[in-house]
Amino acid sequence: MESIGVLMxxxxxxxxxxxxxxxxxxxxxxxxxxxxxxxxxxxxxIRAVVGNASSGADAQMIEALPKLEIVASFxxxxxxIDLAKCKEKGIRVTNTPDVLTEDVADxxxxxxLAVLRKLCESDRYVRxxxxxxGSYMLTTKFTGKRVGIIGLGRIGMAIAKRAEAFSCPxxxxxxxxxxxxxxxxxxxxxxxxxxxxILVVACSLTEETRHIxxxxxxxxxxxxxxxxxxxxxxxxxxxxxxxALVERxxxxxxxxxxxxxxxxxEELFGLDNVVLLPHVGSGTVETRKAMADLVLxxxxxxxxNKPLLTPVV
Amino acid sequence: xxxxxxxxxxxxxxxxVLILKPPPSFVLFGDHFFHSPNFQYLKAYESPLPxxxxxHTHAQSVQALLSSGGAPVTADTIRLLPRxxxxxxxxxxxxxxxxxxxxxxxxxxxxxxTIFSADCADSAVGLLIDxxxxxxxxxxxxxxxLWSSQGIYPLxxxxxxxxxxxxxxxxxxxxxxxRLEPFGCSISYNSRSKxxxxxxxxxxxxxxxxxxxxALIICCALTDETHHLISKEALLALGxxxxxxNIARGPIIDEKELVHCLVKGxxxxxxxxxxxxxxxxxVELFALDNVxxxxxxxxxxxESFDDLCKLVVGNLExxxxNEPLLTPVAxxxxxxxxxxxx
Numbered sequence: 144m145e146s147i148g149v150l151m152x153x154x155x156x157x158x159x160x161x162x163x164x165x166x167x168x169x170x171x172x173x174x175x176x177x178x179x180x181x182x183x184x185x186x187x188x189i190r191a192v193v194g195n196a197s198s199g200a201d202a203q204m205i206e207a208l209p210k211l212e213i214v215a216s217f218x219x220x221x222x223x224i225d226l227a228k229c230k231e232k233g234i235r236v237t238n239t240p241d242v243l244t245e246d247v248a249d250x251x252x253x254x255x256l257a258v259l260r261k262l263c264e265s266d267r268y269v270r271x272x273x274x275x276x277g278s279y280m281l282t283t284k285f286t287g288k289r290v291g292i293i294g295l296g297r298i299g300m301a302i303a304k305r306a307e308a309f310s311c312p313x314x315x316x317x318x319x320x321x322x323x324x325x326x327x328x329x330x331x332x333x334x335x336x337x338x339x340x341i342l343v344v345a346c347s348l349t350e351e352t353r354h355i356x357x358x359x360x361x362x363x364x365x366x367x368x369x370x371x372x373x374x375x376x377x378x379x380x381x382x383x384x385x386x387a388l389v390e391r392x393x394x395x396x397x398x399x400x401x402x403x404x405x406x407x408x409e410e411l412f413g414l415d416n417v418v419l420l421p422h423v424g425s426g427t428v429e430t431r432k433a434m435a436d437l438v439l440x441x442x443x444x445x446x447x448n449k450p451l452l453t454p455v456v
Numbered sequence: 457x458x459x460x461x462x463x464x465x466x467x468x469x470x471x472x473v474l475i476l477k478p479p480p481s482f483v484l485f486g487d488h489f490f491h492s493p494n495f496q497y498l499k500a501y502e503s504p505l506p507x508x509x510x511x512h513t514h515a516q517s518v519q520a521l522l523s524s525g526g527a528p529v530t531a532d533t534i535r536l537l538p539r540x541x542x543x544x545x546x547x548x549x550x551x552x553x554x555x556x557x558x559x560x561x562x563x564x565x566x567x568x569x570t571i572f573s574a575d576c577a578d579s580a581v582g583l584l585i586d587x588x589x590x591x592x593x594x595x596x597x598x599x600x601x602l603w604s605s606q607g608i609y610p611l612x613x614x615x616x617x618x619x620x621x622x623x624x625x626x627x628x629x630x631x632x633x634x635r636l637e638p639f640g641c642s643i644s645y646n647s648r649s650k651x652x653x654x655x656x657x658x659x660x661x662x663x664x665x666x667x668x669x670x671a672l673i674i675c676c677a678l679t680d681e682t683h684h685l686i687s688k689e690a691l692l693a694l695g696x697x698x699x700x701x702n703i704a705r706g707p708i709i710d711e712k713e714l715v716h717c718l719v720k721g722x723x724x725x726x727x728x729x730x731x732x733x734x735x736x737x738x739v740e741l742f743a744l745d746n747v748x749x750x751x752x753x754x755x756x757x758x759e760s761f762d763d764l765c766k767l768v769v770g771n772l773e774x775x776x777x778n779e780p781l782l783t784p785v786a787x788x789x790x791x792x793x794x795x796x797x798x
Contacts, residue, residue, distance in 0.1 A: 308636075
């Protein structure tokens, strides 16, 4: 398989990179100085693209690679891949579902606890030496708070299951009501936001869900409400969120994703009720290895004409 | 005439509740939340008299005492209060009260019951996720603007599938276990005695527990037996991939050894709400990204504070009207507490 050209969109995982290097002719797109020349030169040898949450295969890329057969994403999210174009051209697409569900859900709960219980601020407080001068920090109890989930897929359900152990009443909004669950369904995100204490974004990013958390939703969530985003940055109208936080119109936020990663609005840096993470939802040693193995497994299966492990298209 | 009589009856006839030092909640929120028309507080800390003199002066009027971690109730104090019938504490811990002396004198003790269990458990789980997933460290990284300049943050460690060892399976330990189960953790524990109806694996000693788990969570009381329970041996048994979370009492862990293990990488990380000599914290910890610390505030939520006010007032009112206490501490099966200060 060494003559098969694989284009890796950006750095994502040293182990994955190493393995791709061993098994294929790997082209590291981020190291290419003249990208369009490169594509013209290599377009007939590149048969696979490996992308991730930041960089995938848009229409332009797909058009530039006439021999492209498969796009294997090192992520569960598919928003960086032009799925319609892939379908049109018969290009297979795979992602990494299930293996990262637990880590993302764990992080969502971790962010809820960090924001409500001011864990990061408490740590900062101790490190600053302020504790010696007296005072304590007053925080908000997490147990029993109403958790509203946007998107009750694998990750949304995993978050619900965890929050239930903290006696949190669960409600959700989804494209369709999931009658097999006992959680309360709200037909609109605004209603969901108005009826929960913690709103968490756990749906996939599509045309429909872009800015699903907008000014109206933020207003409905209110001054005591907390927003947790472990989905995609564009799920939230970021400037609206920033002004709501700066003006204390909502109670706090825990954000793992942003509209223009790795850029993060600096107005948020000084807010003690905001926790900011550098898109680490699936960022554990164990899970990234499992994700890499899935990408490798899918590629291998494809080039050996075997059924794909986790096909999307 | 009748109205005047009533107002004159008010203050001076109300029974006294002695306070040696204001509890943290008095200082933080104000003592008016703890007021009742049925008793009044006698604040030793507001008197110019030295304490023994103050106690001697008021000895005959004091039937109840409101205590907290920073105001220990020692045998000496108890002996100066011949009419003492009740000690109420605002804290979860009881290690600052000489329970044996209370039992000997027939003095009832009212604790926090289980009002703090949820918050303590939430703290423990929060700290565990924070340490494994590097939440506080990564938050610092982003807020310093390093994500755009320095790029990808180092990977954390998965919580799912980890073996969690709970030291002390009381009310708090049970709440911790309950919360960690849906995360896919397998739970084991060490306690004074095996709990018959519990689905978790029991280990007869803490070193064996540590050797068989990836994360140790300290949820037990501080007693003479549990002082430095987490020794160098236990920490080494926990090992390089092990994490320790302490939301109980600092002296349960040999802090010098803990710091040494963290600095040398003998354990993976720690989440600590309590320390041996609060508010002093070993400075070596400040340089470590794999340590998350909080200023002994695991129970300081608005909600728990509301519950605490109601409970303290409720216990005192029950005592003064000869009704059963809301949260009496059983004094018959006591571990050894020598009334040592927190």
